[in-house]
Amino acid sequence: MLAQLIVSGLAVGACYAxxxxxxxxxxxxxxxxxxxxxxxxxxxxxVAFTLLDAYHVPFHWAALLTFLFAILLGIFFEVVFLRQxxxxxxxxxxxxxxxxxxxxxxxxxxxxxxxxxxFPFPVSNIExxxxxxxxxxxxxxxxxxxxxxxxxxxxxxxxxxxxxxxMRATQQNxxxxxxxxxxxxxxxxxxxxxxxxxxxxxxxxxxxxxxLDPPMMMDPLLKGFAAGVLGGMTSLPxxxxxxxxxxxxENLFGGYVSLAFKSVVAFAIIVLMLCxxxxxxxxxxxxxxx
Amino acid sequence: xDIKRDYYEDIELFRSGTILVWSILFLIxxxxxPWLIQKYHPLGFSIYIANLIAVHAIVAIGLNxxxxxxxxxxxxxxxxxxxGAFTTVIPILKWxxxxxxxxxIAGFISSIFGFILGLPALRLKGPYLAIATLGFxxxxxxxxxxxxxxxxxxxxxxxxxxxxxxxxxxIHFYYLIMAIAVLMTIGAIKLxxxxxxxAFIAIRDSDIAAEAMGVNLTYYKTLSFAVSAFYTGVAxxxxxxxxxxxNPESFHLIMSITxxxxxxxxxxxxxxxxxxxxxxxxxxxxxxxAIQDLPAFGSALVVFSQKYMSVSGISNIAVxxxxxxxxxxxLFEPLGIFGFWxxxxxxxxxxxF
Numbered sequence: 001m002l003a004q005l006i007v008s009g010l011a012v013g014a015c016y017a018x019x020x021x022x023x024x025x026x027x028x029x030x031x032x033x034x035x036x037x038x039x040x041x042x043x044x045x046x047v048a049f050t051l052l053d054a055y056h057v058p059f060h061w062a063a064l065l066t067f068l069f070a071i072l073l074g075i076f077f078e079v080v081f082l083r084q085x086x087x088x089x090x091x092x093x094x095x096x097x098x099x100x101x102x103x104x105x106x107x108x109x110x111x112x113x114x115x116x117x118x119f120p121f122p123v124s125n126i127e128x129x130x131x132x133x134x135x136x137x138x139x140x141x142x143x144x145x146x147x148x149x150x151x152x153x154x155x156x157x158x159x160x161x162x163x164x165x166x167m168r169a170t171q172q173n174x175x176x177x178x179x180x181x182x183x184x185x186x187x188x189x190x191x192x193x194x195x196x197x198x199x200x201x202x203x204x205x206x207x208x209x210x211x212l213d214p215p216m217m218m219d220p221l222l223k224g225f226a227a228g229v230l231g232g233m234t235s236l237p238x239x240x241x242x243x244x245x246x247x248x249x250e251n252l253f254g255g256y257v258s259l260a261f262k263s264v265v266a267f268a269i270i271v272l273m274l275c276x277x278x279x280x281x282x283x284x285x286x287x288x289x290x
Numbered sequence: 291x292d293i294k295r296d297y298y299e300d301i302e303l304f305r306s307g308t309i310l311v312w313s314i315l316f317l318i319x320x321x322x323x324p325w326l327i328q329k330y331h332p333l334g335f336s337i338y339i340a341n342l343i344a345v346h347a348i349v350a351i352g353l354n355x356x357x358x359x360x361x362x363x364x365x366x367x368x369x370x371x372x373x374g375a376f377t378t379v380i381p382i383l384k385w386x387x388x389x390x391x392x393x394x395i396a397g398f399i400s401s402i403f404g405f406i407l408g409l410p411a412l413r414l415k416g417p418y419l420a421i422a423t424l425g426f427x428x429x430x431x432x433x434x435x436x437x438x439x440x441x442x443x444x445x446x447x448x449x450x451x452x453x454x455x456x457x458x459x460x461i462h463f464y465y466l467i468m469a470i471a472v473l474m475t476i477g478a479i480k481l482x483x484x485x486x487x488x489a490f491i492a493i494r495d496s497d498i499a500a501e502a503m504g505v506n507l508t509y510y511k512t513l514s515f516a517v518s519a520f521y522t523g524v525a526x527x528x529x530x531x532x533x534x535x536x537n538p539e540s541f542h543l544i545m546s547i548t549x550x551x552x553x554x555x556x557x558x559x560x561x562x563x564x565x566x567x568x569x570x571x572x573x574x575x576x577x578x579x580a581i582q583d584l585p586a587f588g589s590a591l592v593v594f595s596q597k598y599m600s601v602s603g604i605s606n607i608a609v610x611x612x613x614x615x616x617x618x619x620x621l622f623e624p625l626g627i628f629g630f631w632x633x634x635x636x637x638x639x640x641x642x643f
Contacts, residue, residue, distance in 0.1 A: 033417040035424075084621050090416035091363055092620045095554055098365075098547050099620070102613030105544070109606035110599045218543055222428055225421045233417075260436035267425035271410050274418055 011140035013247020014147035018202035019224035022195040038217030039104035041203030074196025121208035226266040232280015344471040350564035352521025358558035360514040361494030366427030372541035374526025400523025401516040408515030435538040445537025557628025578608035
């Protein structure tokens with residue numbers, strides 16, 4: 001029972017971690033807290049759904065086209081809306097992302113209606129694998145595998161590619177990066193594209209685990225924030241671990257204490273974490289100068 | 291002409307004769323509004339819209355005290371709204387409380403929650419506060435949804451209101467709401483002109499400087515949350531009776547964002563702006579929800595929806611327009627309608643220069 005709960009919690013946690021990674025990448029680069037992340041992922045998932053359901057595209061092609069769409073969506077938002085804001089305040093940036101969230105939400109509601117659908121994922125969510133008595137559903141297993149693989153690729157990307165290094169440089173100090181000849185504006189667009197892409201993967205996995213409808217990302221959005229806060233909104237490994245921890249705690253709470261109040265856990269974690277250790281699980285303490 | 295000679299001139303309600311005259315005219319308009327509108331539109335629906343605008347105006351004022359005056363962000367006001375609605379309806383349903391006691395109690399319960407939420411807010415800045423309040427709003431609705439005491443997922447039916455044994459009619463309820471809204475507006479204007487309001491503004495401009503000047507940050511930040519929650523709670527209580535039915539599903543994140551949109555559109559740090567913003571956005575929302583009923587354009591839209599979109603989700607256009615307005619306001623007119631008003635006024639004052 002315990003091991004079972006931990007494994008299924010890990011699968012959900014992996015999705016939260018991906019969503020949180022997408023937010024943290026943005027937050028590190030541009031100090032924008034992306035409230036539209038969930039809806040961007042939702043829209044991408046709907047695009048994948050339409051490709052699969054209405055046009056009968058094979059899954060790998062549908063996934064590729066969806067990723068392309070997600071990248072374009074991220075760049076579109078950055079170029080058309082965020083870049084136009086001259087000298088924005090924190091509140092202003094939050095409101096822009098909230099506005100974008102509402103646009104996407106309204107668009108999805110208009111285009112696909114309020115019906116709940118199931119996302120045709122190539123892995124079944126009924127069949128199970130059996131590892132020495134530990135039963136794990138195929139979809140949970142593959143969710144964990146895909147998320148870990150994506151995180152590993154991200155790690156390699158940030159560590160070893162030129163673009164990844166440029167992104168890290170921009171995150172650390174945009175002005176110095178510009179002096180070094182990095183086109184920081186273009187890097188910003190790339191960052192949004194990358195974040196939107198990761199979000200799209202998270203969205204497809206979450207839709208595969210649950211259902212697909214326009215408000216489906218409301219809850220995961222909060223969970224993603226919780227995971228991000230666990231990682232201090234700055235540390236990528238911290239965020240990944242935070243997502244896993246959140247998923248496991250939440251599932252244990254749901255299994256042993258109360259299923260109905262499961263989603264309260266995320267809020268409790270956010271408040272506790274922000275009050276006790278706002279710099280996150282792994283980050284060193286960082287105090288901003290006045 | 292604009293010189294202030296003593297402190298009492300600075301804190302008085304009507305700063306000039308012009309404002310006094312316009313305020314009185316506006317009050318008269320509110321009083322005779324049902325008679326004016328009767329001739330052209332069905333009375334029930336017009337009063338419903340007016341009530342909704344008044345309630346949203348109260349929320350917008352409350353939220354503006356927090357966001358516009360104190361500079362704290364809240365994405366959880368739907369939570370306070372829900373608390374207000376449920377704590378007004380439940381005492382009336384279960385223990386036969388009169389509205390005039392239940393409503394202030396709801397406001398106070400809501401402000402206690404505001405105070406509690408204000409405590410972690412002391413340590414949080416900007417984005418983090420947005421996350422925490424977002425979580426608060428979503429958590430409150432989850433809790434309400436899963437507790438049988440609050441009617442669970444089905445929600446509650448608001449009772450019929452009575453006053454001294456006679457049932458209250460729509461038109462009486464309209465005057466009740468307007469009276470409460472006007473009182474709360476005056477309260478907010480007064481509050482912002484006193485020591486408390488100035489402390490809020492000082493915190494907004496720079497909390498460290500405010501603290502150095504002797505403003506007690508703990509006290510005033512939590513107070514701001516409490517006052518804001520009180521306004522929202524009272525509005526929530528009234529909202530329950532306007533709809534006649536409350537269910538926890540309706541107090542979702544989009545509602546919090548809508549409140550924030552009203553404040554931003556009206557203008558941060560302006561009470562009158564909040565009222566205008568609330569009126570504008572509420573009216574727009576109601577019109578857009580029924581967009582297919584518009585002449586000519588509406589039917590074309592239905593055809594378009596049938597072909598490319600879905601007809602069942604056509605009311606979502608309201609959400610899209612809301613989002614667009616929010617973004618455009620931030621990009622082009624960060625002070626909202628209030629900023630536009632100030633600029634127009636300045637333009638005419640200095641004309642032809």
